[in-house]
Amino acid sequence: MDSAELTGTLFDIQGFSVHDGPGCRTLIFFKGCPLSCHWCSNPEGKNPFPEPLYRQQKCTFDMLCMDACGHKAISLEKENLTIDREVCNSCKTFxxxxxxxxxxxxxxxxxITTGELHRLIERDRQYWGSRGGITLTGGEPFFQPEFAAAILKxxxxxxxxxxxxxxxxxxxxxLQPSLPYLDWLFFDLKQMDPARHKEWTGHTNQQILANARWLASRFESRMVYRMTVVPGYNDYPEHTRQLASFLLSTGRKEINLLPLHHLGREKYALTGHSYYTEVLTTPAMxxxxxxxxxxxxxxxxxYLGSETPF
Ligand code: SF4
Ligand code: SF4
Structure with missing residues (x-):
């Protein structure tokens, strides 16, 4: 391995995306995110480290895993396999x-190293056409700032x-080290009220709004805001007017509204998380x-859903 190479942690790489930037793209999913949005569709991207994913439907309860785990993190309780994920968080062996x-x-x-990832990216180049490329997503790609900047460079x-x-x-x-190597940016917003933001994501929006303002004035390429529309949380007229006023104050006037969906529901059980969004409906057209x-x-x-012009 080249000594200048960096190592990052991913949870997926997907080709052929046409919704996350111009042309056909390869999506690179970074592990680790500071927020815990109740509607997150990628809960396996939350932790910054690898973790066991458990599909009970495939389990035969032969308990080979329990015997293999040297940390005694797996037990059988009331005919259910239980994993002590606190122990797994520092596991190196799996x-x-x-x-x-x-x-x-x-x-x-x-x-994965930057060299290995770059080789995988180059393998996809033939499918992108003239306008495609890569999109870093997650998780939060800039949660691994050096690795993100290195692969972008x-x-x-x-x-x-x-x-x-x-x-x-x-x-x-x-964010700063990646900016010279970025051609396009989606910036996610959730809720304009700091307390409501904290209630549903774990953090207030203070740093997010400050960064949006900072990027809007410094990032030289196209920056499009994105917001998942969560009924009852951020879809009412007063909030939409506050959102409009914020966008205008930054000088960037494009937003992509994404309707809440439940496609990530099954993944919550795999990671041992509860699915908060069960009670929420998807927004009406x-x-x-x-x-x-x-x-x-x-x-x-x-732009609604996949309508963003690239
Ligand atoms: S008990 Fe463990 S090893 Fe056996 S099928 Fe289930 S998860 Fe796999
Ligand atoms: S991830 Fe590691 S600690 Fe957790 S159950 Fe598997 S072997 Fe044990």
Missing amino acids: DCTSACCTGALQKGGYT RCHDAYVHTAAETCGDIPVSW DSLQGMKEILEAEGISC
Whole structure:
């Protein structure tokens, strides 16, 4: 391995995306996120380290994993396999996943060097067409600031179009090193009220809004805001007007509204998390259109779902 190479932690790489930047793209999912949004569709991206993913439907309860785990993190309680995830958080061996022959236990996340990742990215180049490239997502890509900047620089130097999606809840110094190598940015917003933001994501929006302002004035390429529309949380007219006013104050006037979906539901059980969003419905098209009208009346370009023009 080249001594200048850095190592990062990912949980997935997916090709052929057409919704996360221009053309056809390879999405790189970084592990680790400072927020805990109740509606997160990638709960396996929350922890910054690899972790066991458990699919009970595939489990035969032969307990090979329990025998293999040298840390005694697995037990059988009331005919249910229980994993002490606090113990797993510092595991380096993942012997449980090697012992499991049914695929019920798998390792979620892996480390990779910048060189290895760059080779995988180059392999996809033939599928991108003239406008495609890579998009860093997660998790929060800038939660691993040096690794993100290093892979973006490699791609930039190799004439690969680069994009990223950020939750913005990180020190600005973690964003800064990547900016010279980024061609496109999605910046996520959730809720304009700091207390409501904290209630549903674990943190206030103070750092996020400050970073949005900072980036809006310094990032030289296109920056599009994104917001998942969560009924009853951020879809009412007063909030939409506050959102419009914030966007106008930053000078960036594009937002992509994404309707809440439940596609990530199954993944909560795999990581041992509770699924908060069970009680929430997906937003009605009328509600999304109403938000779009309010935003457009303020001179903001609003794209619903996959409508963002790239
Ligand atoms: S080894 Fe796999 S199939 Fe066997 S009990 Fe463990 S998780 Fe279930
Ligand atoms: S991840 Fe490590 S500590 Fe956790 S159950 Fe598997 S072997 Fe044991």
